[in-house]
Amino acid sequence: QKEVEQNSGPLSVPEGAIASLNCTYSDRGSQSFFWYRQYSGKSPELIMSIYSNGDKEDGRFTAQLNKASQYVSLLIRDSQPSDSATYLCAVNSGSSNTGKLIFGQGTTLQVKP
Amino acid sequence: NAGVTQTPKFQVLKTGQSMTLQCAQDMNHNSMYWYRQDPGMGLRLIYYSASEGTTDKGEVPNGYNVSRLNKREFSLRLESAAPSQTSVYFCASGRTGLYGYTFGSGTRLTVV
Numbered sequence: 001q002k003e004v005e006q007n008s009g010p011l012s013v014p015e016g017a018i019a020s021l022n023c024t025y026s027d028r029g030s031q032s033f034f035w036y037r038q039y040s041g042k043s044p045e046l047i048m049s050i051y052s053n054g055d056k057e058d059g060r061f062t063a064q065l066n067k068a069s070q071y072v073s074l075l076i077r078d079s080q081p082s083d084s085a086t087y088l089c090a091v092n093s094g095s096s097n098t099g100k101l102i103f104g105q106g107t108t109l110q111v112k113p
Numbered sequence: 114n115a116g117v118t119q120t121p122k123f124q125v126l127k128t129g130q131s132m133t134l135q136c137a138q139d140m141n142h143n144s145m146y147w148y149r150q151d152p153g154m155g156l157r158l159i160y161y162s163a164s165e166g167t168t169d170k171g172e173v174p175n176g177y178n179v180s181r182l183n184k185r186e187f188s189l190r191l192e193s194a195a196p197s198q199t200s201v202y203f204c205a206s207g208r209t210g211l212y213g214y215t216f217g218s219g220t221r222l223t224v225v
């Protein structure tokens with residue numbers, strides 16, 4: 001079983017719709033969770049972090065965390081063509097405080113005008 | 114500009130050649146990391162340094178060595194390059210604990 005799992009997609013949504021990206025993780029000791037956005041040929045960019053159960057909103061982005069179900073999600077409201085990218089879920093390696101992150105394979109999002 | 118700087122951006126090596134990828138950060142972060150990214154494999158941790166003077170293996174360390182030269186610099190060395198090491202390499206830095214990373218712009222390495 002992979003430590004962090006994401007559907008590779010592509011996930012295709014029309015402009016203006018809500019895009020929902022999902023991630024599951026295996027380490028129950030994980031304490032911090034991140035979403036990175038990676039445009040083709042570029043490096044990953046941190047867009048959201050979440051540490052507690054529930055929702056965290058930042059502009060058009062909402063991260064959701066459910067530790068009991070070991071599930072993290074990212075909602076993008078009013079999706080724009082510029083949101084087209086690969087979204088990487090990352091989870092802190094819960095066995096230490098070294099800050100190691102384990103990444104999922106990423107979900108490719110396509111927003112169609 | 115503040116951030117993580119990687120050099121070179123592109124490199125082609127012949128099998129058996131050696132090279133060092135350089136990484137420097139100016140954000141006063143304690144921890145630094147080297148990842149490789151391959152299609153369908155995601156980002157995989159090669160080595161990391163939780164603090165100056167310490168280094169540890171990650172998920173895929175074979176064929177690589179690292180040096181944490183000082184708090185700012187963390188280099189990755191390929192002693193004898195193999196085609197399986199063709200990949201995009203990312204350096205990242207962050208505070209220890211529970212915070213995310215800042216990534217460098219990456220090095221695209223091809224071994225022929």
